[in-house]
Amino acid sequence: MPADTDTDTDTAPLASVVPTRRTASPWVLMYHSVAEFTDPAEDPYGITVTPRALEAQLRWLRSRGLRGVSVGELLRARDAGRDAGLVGLTFDDGYTDFLTRALPLLRRHDCTSTLFVLPGRLGVDNVWDPVGPRKPLLTAEGIREVAASGQEIGSHGLLHQDLTVTSDDVLQQELRGSRELIRELTGTLPEGFCYPYGHLDARVVAATEAAGYGYACAIDPGRLAGRHAMPRTHVSQADGGARLRVKQLRHQGRQLVRGVRW
Numbered sequence: 001m002p003a004d005t006d007t008d009t010d011t012a013p014l015a016s017v018v019p020t021r022r023t024a025s026p027w028v029l030m031y032h033s034v035a036e037f038t039d040p041a042e043d044p045y046g047i048t049v050t051p052r053a054l055e056a057q058l059r060w061l062r063s064r065g066l067r068g069v070s071v072g073e074l075l076r077a078r079d080a081g082r083d084a085g086l087v088g089l090t091f092d093d094g095y096t097d098f099l100t101r102a103l104p105l106l107r108r109h110d111c112t113s114t115l116f117v118l119p120g121r122l123g124v125d126n127v128w129d130p131v132g133p134r135k136p137l138l139t140a141e142g143i144r145e146v147a148a149s150g151q152e153i154g155s156h157g158l159l160h161q162d163l164t165v166t167s168d169d170v171l172q173q174e175l176r177g178s179r180e181l182i183r184e185l186t187g188t189l190p191e192g193f194c195y196p197y198g199h200l201d202a203r204v205v206a207a208t209e210a211a212g213y214g215y216a217c218a219i220d221p222g223r224l225a226g227r228h229a230m231p232r233t234h235v236s237q238a239d240g241g242a243r244l245r246v247k248q249l250r251h252q253g254r255q256l257v258r259g260v261r262w
Contacts, residue, residue: 025225026074027251028088028217030232033135034101044132049237051101058109060241061087068111070152071230072191075215089113090217090232092156092194093126096136099146106151113151116194116217117143119181120158128160128196140185147186154192155179155213162197163204171204175211192216205229220254 032047034054042048049057061068068089069077077083089106091098094117106113121127123139138146147153157163157174158181166174175193183189191214195204198219208216209228221229231254233247 024252025231026078026083026086026088027248028071028074028090028230028232029068030217030219030234031089031091031102032093033095033097034091034105035095035097035135042133043237045129046234046236049235051105053237053239054102055105055108056241057235057239057244058105058111060244062109063241068106068109068113070112070114071154071215071217072114072152073112075227088232090154090194091115093135093160094118094138094143094156095126096138096142099138099142103146103149103151107149114154114192114217115143115146115151116154116156116192117182118156118158118160119143119178119185121160126160143182143185147188152190152192153182153186153188154190154194154217155182156194157196160196162199163195164199164201168207171207172211175208175213179211179213195219200224200229 031049034051035048036050037043037048058068065085066087067085069086071088071090074083074086074088077086089111091102091113094115098115117138121137123137125134125136143153155178158178159174161174163171163174179190189212193208193213193216195216195218200218200221202224205216205224205228213228215230216228217232218229219232219234221231225231233251239247
């Protein structure tokens, strides 16, 4: 099953229907792995950007007066009316290359981010991807190092399962169990959750909120959009400044939605 990427971001038109009441969601960018690669076959799901590409993208944000921050920081600033110029940065799955490749660049550009990890798959690899290279996941020590560096740690569930097809018991294990394991790792209960594959429904969203998470990230949640189903923009290796600007405008057009709960 492919990883959670927004496959239509480069082809879908800007939203043309403007609702009567508007509440725009904050702009949140979605990354996964940061690693060197030259052959597209090494990145069949489009989840990898090179360090050079990531740095160029962070430079572009700063050149436009924008700073990347964790989703928790972004929402706290938004609640206080001080979120102008802030963009959410998220990295899904908890790959080891976040620590070795992404973190130094985030520090260089004075950015923070949210890393969504899988405490049920510590130190193994992306077994949920049927093709493509094996990418190692952070160990418990690595996650603690990321947390100590000032980055936000969120939950991506225990095992990277599609929560919409799980039983209620498994859903609770994925939500509450992963949250408790992350507290054991870092000493802090995670505020944020990220839906594996971006899959969600009303049952899953309600369970996530009931499990105590302050927010949850999706990809394109449609009418479920809100603080526990936040849309995100997938960023790829091909995204230079011009493409990022198009994606920013597309986000603004799509996310002017009626009755979003913030």
